[in-house]
Amino acid sequence: MGLMKILLWQTILFVCTFTLIIYPICIKLPYSKFYYVFNKEDSVSLKAERLNAERHDKSLSYFASLQAESSKLFYVGMENSNHLDLVVAIISVKRKDGTLGYLTQAVARMDKLLKKDVYFKTKFLFVCNVDQNPNNHEEAKKLEKYIPVKYRFGNATGKMNASPYNSLYQKQNNFNTYQKETIDYMFCLEMAHSMNPDYVLMMEDDTLPLPMSLEVLSFKLKWLALFRNPPMKTFAYIKLYYPPKWQGFANEFKRILEVVAIGALGASCFVFLFASRGKRSVQNLYFVIGAVYFILIALFLDRQNVLELRRMTAQFYSLNISPGCCTPAMFYQKWVIPDLLKYLSFANSKYHTDIAIHSFITSQNLTAYQIEPNLFVHIGMYTSIHVNTRKDPQEFIFNMY
Structure with a gap:
């Protein structure tokens, strides 16, 4: 030619x-x-709100299909087990706009995923209600008949009463917003760790797991332990979500x-x-x-969409060294949690939670990873901290696969 x-x-x-x-x-x-x-950004925002409303309706339908007592017994029977493979804690606080249904969506997605999961044999899921007026968190109260709910204020368990950080947890005043956020995180992380699991998955209440999340995690754990050269068994955590706007x-x-x-x-x-x-x-x-x-x-x-090709199989997901930002979904090994809690108890007034965690990792010269593409999606277009502040709405236009 x-x-x-x-x-x-x-x-x-x-x-x-x-x-x-x-x-x-x-x-x-x-x-x-x-x-x-x-x-236009406003039209994208309206679409994101419509998709959120549809997901919320599906979540309500999911709970309506459950028998409340048997649903909760799935977890209660495991709570006092001598050994758990995985504990999932969903950190939640009452939002100004209670109609968004973020927590309901997060619980529905994770509950459905865990009950079908075959990779982690024994697991426990709970909502960690860190609202200073826990009874006012109506969304969490409605979900309590389906899954366990733990409280930072007003109804702590015996295990947490014995915590060395209990006086910090019970203190309600003299905190700025970000300091309270870090102490909330500490409480929920220690609550999960007190159940003696191999792994703890910390979720914020405006994130949703994708269907392959636990399968990919299981595969990566085996890969790190067996096939990495040399084997890496002592990583601190895997970050399961990183903002797409920074992945281009x-x-x-x-x-x-x-x-x-x-x-x-x-x-x-x-x-x-x-x-x-x-x-x-x-x-x-x-x-x-x-x-x-x-x-x-x-x-x-752009790279965010090219990364979607990796979702074809668990083997295509990649692990990178973890950046500092963001804690919507974090997967911890149990051995790192006591030292991390100790560090956060002193650093909670210095840094935002994500920066404090990253500072701990770097100060201790530990290995932590970020997985790509994300195993979780973020649905919190409106945050619980900055009222009426809207994030870039294109982040919230996605399919749940």
Whole structure:
């Protein structure tokens, strides 16, 4: 095939791909380059609110389908077990707008996931109500007939009364918002740890697990223990959620390498498909065209959407060294929790919770991971701390698979 024919054919391919396929996809795909060009932020916010209302309705229907007593007995029977594989704590506080139903969604998704799970044999789920007026947290009170609820204020268990941090937990005044958030986190983490599990999963009440979450975690634990060279059994935690807005392609060495790798893969595919038996000059031309073609597709879709391809199987998920930000969903090994609690008891007034946890990891020279793509999604477009403050709504346009 002559040079002009190759260039003509490739030009047609580029035009068709980027006008008939990539362009329409990007218009509907959050984080793509064209998403906010054709979608106004207010309309995206309305869509996110509608999706949240639909999820809430499905969650209410889920609980309506359960027999309350048997649902709660699933966990109560395990609470006094000598050994648990996993304890899941959902940290919750009453929100100003109680109609959002974040906690109801989080409990419904995790309850359904745990009851179907075959990877962690013994497990316990509880809502950790850290509201200073716990009886006013009506959403948590409604859920108490389906799953256990623990309280920081007014109804602590005997185990927590014996905690060395109990005086800190019972103190209600002289805390700024972020300091209270850290002490709330401490309480729920210690409550979970007091049940003697191998692992503790800490969730905030505005996060939802994706269906493969526990399967992927189980696989990664086996991989770390058996197949990593050398085996890594003593990591501190795995961060299960990191804000998608910070997961895009950027001027960072590792992210640039990813773009180069995508280009190299695409270039190899082009050479194999179109010029495997051609002259070296023709192969080189197809290599360059293929690299440009795949790099442009990746950049238009952006990295958040390219990562979705990894959801095909648990083996495709990756572990990276954990960044400092964010605690919506954290998976801890039990051995690290006592030292972490001790550190947070002194650092709670210095840092936000996520930075305090990361500071502990770095000060102790411990290994912690972040998994990609996320195993949890964030639904808290409106936070419990900054009233009426709306986050970027494109983060909340997603499918639950």
